[in-house]
Amino acid sequence: MRQKKFILQENEIPTQWYNIQADMVNKPMPPLNPGTKEPLKAEDLFPIFAEECARQELDQEHRWIDIPEEVLEKYRFYRSTPLVRAYELEKALDTPAHIYFKNESTNPLGSHKINSALPQCYYCKQEGVTNVTTETGAGQWGAALSYAAKVFGLEAAVYQVKISLQQKPYRSIMMRTFGAAVEGSPSMSTRAGKDIITADPTHPGSLGTAISEAIELAMTTPNCKYTLGSVLSHVSLHQTIIGLEAEKQMEMAGEYPDIVIACFGGGSNFSGIAYPFMRHNLSGEKNTTFIAAEPNSCPKLTRGKFEYDFGDASGYTPLLPMYTLGHNFKPANIHAGGLRYHGAGTIVSQLLKDGLMQGVDIPQLETFEAGILFSRTEGIIPAPESCHAIAAAIREAKKCKESGEQKTILFNLSGHGLIDMTAYDQYLNGDLRNYTITDEEIQSNLESVPKILG
Numbered sequence: 001m002r003q004k005k006f007i008l009q010e011n012e013i014p015t016q017w018y019n020i021q022a023d024m025v026n027k028p029m030p031p032l033n034p035g036t037k038e039p040l041k042a043e044d045l046f047p048i049f050a051e052e053c054a055r056q057e058l059d060q061e062h063r064w065i066d067i068p069e070e071v072l073e074k075y076r077f078y079r080s081t082p083l084v085r086a087y088e089l090e091k092a093l094d095t096p097a098h099i100y101f102k103n104e105s106t107n108p109l110g111s112h113k114i115n116s117a118l119p120q121c122y123y124c125k126q127e128g129v130t131n132v133t134t135e136t137g138a139g140q141w142g143a144a145l146s147y148a149a150k151v152f153g154l155e156a157a158v159y160q161v162k163i164s165l166q167q168k169p170y171r172s173i174m175m176r177t178f179g180a181a182v183e184g185s186p187s188m189s190t191r192a193g194k195d196i197i198t199a200d201p202t203h204p205g206s207l208g209t210a211i212s213e214a215i216e217l218a219m220t221t222p223n224c225k226y227t228l229g230s231v232l233s234h235v236s237l238h239q240t241i242i243g244l245e246a247e248k249q250m251e252m253a254g255e256y257p258d259i260v261i262a263c264f265g266g267g268s269n270f271s272g273i274a275y276p277f278m279r280h281n282l283s284g285e286k287n288t289t290f291i292a293a294e295p296n297s298c299p300k301l302t303r304g305k306f307e308y309d310f311g312d313a314s315g316y317t318p319l320l321p322m323y324t325l326g327h328n329f330k331p332a333n334i335h336a337g338g339l340r341y342h343g344a345g346t347i348v349s350q351l352l353k354d355g356l357m358q359g360v361d362i363p364q365l366e367t368f369e370a371g372i373l374f375s376r377t378e379g380i381i382p383a384p385e386s387c388h389a390i391a392a393a394i395r396e397a398k399k400c401k402e403s404g405e406q407k408t409i410l411f412n413l414s415g416h417g418l419i420d421m422t423a424y425d426q427y428l429n430g431d432l433r434n435y436t437i438t439d440e441e442i443q444s445n446l447e448s449v450p451k452i453l454g
């Protein structure tokens with residue numbers, strides 16, 4: 001019988017993360033202090049982040065970083081995650097392509113976010129921190145962080161994008177079930193939130209507003225650190241467990257991917273599945289294509305500009321060299337809440353600039369069409385974010401059908417959609433639509449970006 005699913009034994013689970021920065025020829029440019037425009041050192045980040053995360057953020061030297069034993073022990077509760085050959089999807093598409101997906105939806109939190117929530121909370125605990133704070137969009141990160149905080153005995157406070165909190169109340173209930181305090185952002189509980197509401201009382205919130213509020217809380221509360229579920233380099237580092245496992249599992253399947261695909265919000269699940277394979281491109285052994293799939297209503301990779309910009313709406317973060325739509329960007333109200341972010345991580349931005357990967361942007365309706373086909377063939381209802389990866393994989397599989405090429409496609413299924421069923425309900429009722437954004441809108445929004453690169 002043909003094998004469909006590949007799982008690693010406990011002793012085969014990787015014990016180190018892969019730091020791609022060590023192998024990059026053009027390293028990411030440094031984050032800058034917004035006041036002095038000087039490059040930041042790890043110490044400059046200590047007031048906000050766990051110190052170990054701050055060191056990992058700027059580490060361009062160590063290729064392999066040990067996963068702490070306490071974190072590995074928690075990983076083993078749900079890892080390895082399955083690598084699955086999508087035979088039924090292949091059949092439905094009548095494609096010669098071999099399609100594999102790495103299923104990060106199988107843990108009880110339902111997405112890949114837990115892979116970084118655990119180490120971030122572990123390092124905080126090690127360093128004597130008592131409280132953590134964060135932002136969340138659709139709520140996957142908030143749910144993962146709330147659980148990880150509980151695991152390591154920390155108190156968690158979460159700012160959730162207001163529109164997502166209203167559209168998807170279940171994840172905020174999950175967070176509160178794990179013991180976290182949850183507020184919709186913009187809120188009246190911070191200076192940043194009050195300013196935003198004063199300027200625009202109906203502001204639906206964005207990841208940018210929620211980040212501002214969470215950082216403000218961390219800076220004004222003793223023994224409280226900020227945590228982030230995407231964008232930053234240390235988050236991408238933690239997520240490389242995905243691709244390192246997938247590499248071993250593809251070997252079990254007797255194949256190596258020609259194309260690796262993931263959906264793209266700030267870049268963590270893309271980085272996680274892509275970087276371990278990309279290291280073989282960087283060393284010249286392989287020539288895999290890497291595709292990051294973003295919503296066409298929030299197209300920073302395909303239509304954004306490479307500039308130093310803030311990571312949040314209020315300008316509290318360091319300036320990061322990134323592809324950005326401008327830190328004030330208010331994305332359309334699409335259901336893929338986790339992809340509604342204005343910028344891309346600094347590593348991904350450099351890789352894109354150097355042509356080592358590509359972005360594609362996909363309209364909302366195409367993503368749900370892909371999600372429905374995947375549900376009906378593979379029996380898993382994907383998160384609206386993950387539907388972007390599936391849609392991109394389907395596009396590639398269709399190209400193979402046209403050309404007759406038998407490529408091997410691997411995509412990351414970043415999460416399940418069982419708490420996003422209102423989105424599917426609206427799609428099935430014909431109530432969802434596409435949002436496109438004009439060049440003028442992008443141009444005018446980019447005016448908010450500081451002109452550092454000229």
Ligand SMILES: *Cc1c(COP(=O)(O)O)cnc(C)c1O
Pocket residue numbers: 111112113140141229230231263264265266267268269270338339383385386414415416
């Ligand atoms: C958060 C999230 C994303 C987007 O974030 P990345 O950092 O780009 O991976 C994608 N899929 C799911 C299920 C998410 O929860």
